[in-house]
Structure formats: structure tokens, C-alpha cells
Amino acid sequence: MTIKHHIADDLVLAYASGELDEATSLLVATHMSLCPQCRQALELAESIGGSLIEEEAEAEIADGELEAIFSRIENTKESATPAPVPERARRGSYVLPQPLRDYADGDVDGLRWRSLGGGVRHLPIDTGASRAKARLLYIPAGSKVPDHGHRGLELTLVLAGSFYDEGAWFRRGDVEEADATVEHQPVAGPEEACICLAVTDAPLRFRSLIPRLAQPFLGI
Amino acid sequence: MNTSNVIRLASMRSGFSQTGILAELSQAEMTEAEDRGARSAELDEMSAHLVAVAQEQDREAFSALFRHFAPRLKSYFRRYGEDDGRTDEVMQETFAAIWTKAHQFDPSRASASTWIYTIARNQRIDAFRRERRPQFDPNDPAFVPENVPDGEDSVTYRERAEHLSEAMAELSDKQREVLRLAFFEDQPHEAIARRLGLPIGTVKSRIRLAYGHLRTRLSPTAGGLL
Ligand SMILES: [Zn+2]
Numbered sequence: 123m124t125i126k127h128h129i130a131d132d133l134v135l136a137y138a139s140g141e142l143d144e145a146t147s148l149l150v151a152t153h154m155s156l157c158p159q160c161r162q163a164l165e166l167a168e169s170i171g172g173s174l175i176e177e178e179a180e181a182e183i184a185d186g187e188l189e190a191i192f193s194r195i196e197n198t199k200e201s202a203t204p205a206p207v208p209e210r211a212r213r214g215s216y217v218l219p220q221p222l223r224d225y226a227d228g229d230v231d232g233l234r235w236r237s238l239g240g241g242v243r244h245l246p247i248d249t250g251a252s253r254a255k256a257r258l259l260y261i262p263a264g265s266k267v268p269d270h271g272h273r274g275l276e277l278t279l280v281l282a283g284s285f286y287d288e289g290a291w292f293r294r295g296d297v298e299e300a301d302a303t304v305e306h307q308p309v310a311g312p313e314e315a316c317i318c319l320a321v322t323d324a325p326l327r328f329r330s331l332i333p334r335l336a337q338p339f340l341g342i
Numbered sequence: 343m344n345t346s347n348v349i350r351l352a353s354m355r356s357g358f359s360q361t362g363i364l365a366e367l368s369q370a371e372m373t374e375a376e377d378r379g380a381r382s383a384e385l386d387e388m389s390a391h392l393v394a395v396a397q398e399q400d401r402e403a404f405s406a407l408f409r410h411f412a413p414r415l416k417s418y419f420r421r422y423g424e425d426d427g428r429t430d431e432v433m434q435e436t437f438a439a440i441w442t443k444a445h446q447f448d449p450s451r452a453s454a455s456t457w458i459y460t461i462a463r464n465q466r467i468d469a470f471r472r473e474r475r476p477q478f479d480p481n482d483p484a485f486v487p488e489n490v491p492d493g494e495d496s497v498t499y500r501e502r503a504e505h506l507s508e509a510m511a512e513l514s515d516k517q518r519e520v521l522r523l524a525f526f527e528d529q530p531h532e533a534i535a536r537r538l539g540l541p542i543g544t545v546k547s548r549i550r551l552a553y554g555h556l557r558t559r560l561s562p563t564a565g566g567l568l
Contacts, residue, residue, distance in 0.1 A: 154478045156485075174525060191434055225476070
């Protein structure tokens with residue numbers, strides 16, 4: 123599997139700094155699960171965080187804080203021993219990687235899809251207070267993705283099958299990014315139904331976090 | 343390649359032994375290199391402390407980590423405008439998590455400050471925010487692991503992180519300030535401009551310069567790391 127369409131740098135940085143909303147974070151984390159390249163960009167972004175921590179002013183620490191932490195550690199009795207690592211027996215057998223599988227409450231075969239007509243189905247994913255909304259989409263092979271207005275940024279992550287849009291193919295792991303000005307109508311590939319995670323109205327403000335022309339400094 | 347790149351490369355390749363190329367450098371450049379060496383030594387020390395906590399539940403090592411990171415993390419948590427009680431609470435939770443999760447720290451992948459930053463960030467989100475921050479799971483059967491490249495060409499994450507921290511050190515104080523506000527507080531440019539009493543154009547150009555510098559220093563064409 124070769125991923126061609128990745129997460130933009132500003133979203134990687136916003137995810138690393140912990141400022142990204144839950145729905146968009148879900149899509150970013152699910153892509154990361156499939157994409158070593160973006161995980162490397164994330165590690166680098168997190169090391170910016172580490173460097174900035176080193177440079178933080180040194181605030182005064184009250185006497186007894188360390189002792190309070192030691193007694194807390196003793197009371198919780200959690201030892202610093204590693205948890206057993208689960209087997210990887212079923213590697214590759216899930217369509218939905220974590221953390222998406224937990225959010226969807228299972229893999230694709232057990233999902234309770236809702237019909238949108240024309241064979242297209244969807245499943246809203248609960249991402250709490252997040253303003254952006256996440257949902258899974260099921261588009262039959264060769265069908266058009268239904269019209270769906272969005273005010274902010276729209277991100278679509280392919281999990282099965284493929285779709286074609288704006289002159290490019292998107293396959294498992296690929297992310298398409300479209301802002302409100304893009305009028306597009308993706309079409310599912312002919313080989314099999316396309317299943318994707320769509321996050322609509324992700325905050326556009328991250329577009330201004332890092333000027334476009336400073337990209338792609340994380341190497342994507 | 344300019345002189346400072348040579349120093350950097352030399353100090354990366356040879357650790358702290360300052361021989362060869364370094365011996366030919368002027369006094370001022372030597373001092374600069376020593377500063378970097380000292381920073382680097384401190385990074386190593388903190389990593390060693392974390393490993394000691396993981397392997398031996400070493401309280402001395404944990405205390406040293408606390409002395410170094412607690413004052414800095416307190417400043418970090420205070421950025422989020424919570425009251426002192428909640429800030430102290432998240433401090434305690436963060437250090438308790440550092441103790442219990444120390445075995446997850448891999449010194450070949452991350453510096454101590456980066457790993458501790460991610461622990462602090464996660465604790466802050468749990469404590470201060472209503473939304474969660476979903477994370478990938480490397481033990482998930484669907485997880486796609488990286489192709490481990492041949493040792494010769496692969497630059498370790500440690501080295502990349504050190505390289506980054508050197509690039510960060512080269513930023514001006516003003517550039518670092520806007521970078522900090524953009525990264526830690528996700529302030530839009532307008533808010534940063536208001537807060538620093540600067541025209542928005544100045545803020546934008548400082549952020550652009552800061553990121554531009556990091557990008558240039560870390561890009562493959564600059565002999566970089568990605
Ligand atoms: Zn990617």
C-alpha cells in the first residue's frame with residue numbers, strides 16, 4: 123500500500139500541540155495508523171513541543187510537591203511494569219484501524235448503516251462536543267458521492283475501495299482535503315464499494331496557523 | 343557548507359569529543375560548540391534518568407527529572423488559564439504518569455523532553471478539555487509499521503530531535519515567542535499581534551521566518567533529516 127495523499131503539516135502540528143478538535147483528531151490518528159510517513163512528521167512536530175518545553179520559564183515549585191507526588195504514586199500502587207502486548211494474530215484483517223474501530227464500535231461488517239438513497243449509506247460517529255462532524259460513508263462501486271455542503275474544511279480518508287476526484291485517485295489511507303470553495307463530486311472506483319471517513323466543517327483556522335508558503339517543512 | 347554546519351555535523355557524528363575539525367575553530371565557535379555539547383549532555387542525562395525510573399524505580403532519578411521539568415511544565419500548564427488548584431492537580435497527574443509510563447519511553451526514538459511533553463499534553467487535555475484526543479495504537483492488527491531502513495542511512499529520531507533543537511536555538515527570541523504562541527496556545531495571528539502589541543504583518547512574517555528556518559534546516563536538500 124502506497125499512500126499518496128497525506129495529512130497537511132498544519133494539521134499535524136495542531137494534532138501534536140493538542141489543539142485539534144476530536145473529530146479531526148480521529149481522522150488524523152486513523153491516517154497515522156496507516157501511514158509511517160505522517161507518524162514521522164508527528165514525531166518531529168512533537169519534538170518542537172519538547173524543545174519549547176525546555177525553553178519555558180522556570181516557575182516556582184512549592185515545597186512538598188515532590189513528596190505529594192511520591193505519596194500519590196504509592197497510593198495508586200501502579201507499578202512501572204509494562205502491560206502485556208496483545209498478539210498481532212489478525213494483522214491486516216480489519217478495514218477500520220484504531221482508533222476508528224473503537225469509535226464505530228466494531229469493524230465494517232457489524233456497522234448499522236443508515237441509507238441515504240441510491241445505495242449510499244452513512245454512519246455518524248459520535249465525537250462529543252467537537253464542532254466538526256465525523257461520519258463513515260459507504261458508496262457502491264461506480265456511484266457518485268452525494269452532494270454534501272460544508273462550511274469549513276472537509277477531510278475524507280479512504281478505508282476501502284477508492285474514489286476519483288479532481289483528477290486524482292484516492293485509495294486506502296489517502297486523505298482528500300477540500301475547503302468550502304471547492305465544488306467537487308467524487309466517484310467511487312469500479313472495483314468495489316468505497317468506504318471512507320469524512321470529517322466536515324473542520325476548523326479552517328488551522329489554515330492560518332502556518333502560512334501555506336512555509337509548507338511543507340515537515341517533509342510531506 | 344558553512345562553518346556552523348560543520349560544527350553541527352561534527353558534534354553530531356562524534357558525540358562530545360571535540361577533536362579534528364573542531365580543534366581548528368576559533369575560540370568563539372568553540373564556545374558555541376561547547377554550549378551545544380552542554381545542552382546535549384543535559385538531554386542525555388534526562389534520558390538516562392527516565393530509563394532509571396523505568397528499570398529500577400529510581401527515586402533519585404525521578405527527583406532529578408522533577409527538579410528539571412516541574413518548573414517548566416508549570417509554566418506550560420499556566421498558559422491554559424486554569425486556576426492554581428487545577429494546575430497543581432494536572433502537575434501531580436503528569437508526574438504520576440511519568441512514573442507509571444516510564445517503561446514506554448524509548449531513548450532511541452525520543453528525547454526525554456519530547457516524551458515528557460507528550461505526557462503533559464495528554465494530561466492537560468484530559469484535565470482541561472471536554473474533547474478527547476484519539477490516538478493510534480501500534481498494537482492494533484491494522485496498524486501499518488514502518489519499513490525499517492538499513493542502519494547506515496537511517497538517522498535516528500534522537501539525532502533528528504537534537505538537530506531540531508539546534509535549529510530552534512538559532513531562531514531569534516522574537517521568532518521563538520511567536521512560534522511558542524502559535525504552537526502552545528494555537529492563537530490566531532490577530533490574537534498574537536494584540537498580545538505582543540505588534541502589527542499583524544510583523545507577526546506573520548516572524549512566524550514565516552521561524553518555520554521557514556526550521557524547514558530549511560530540516561529539509562533533505564540541506565543535508566537534513568527527513
Ligand atoms: Zn500520511
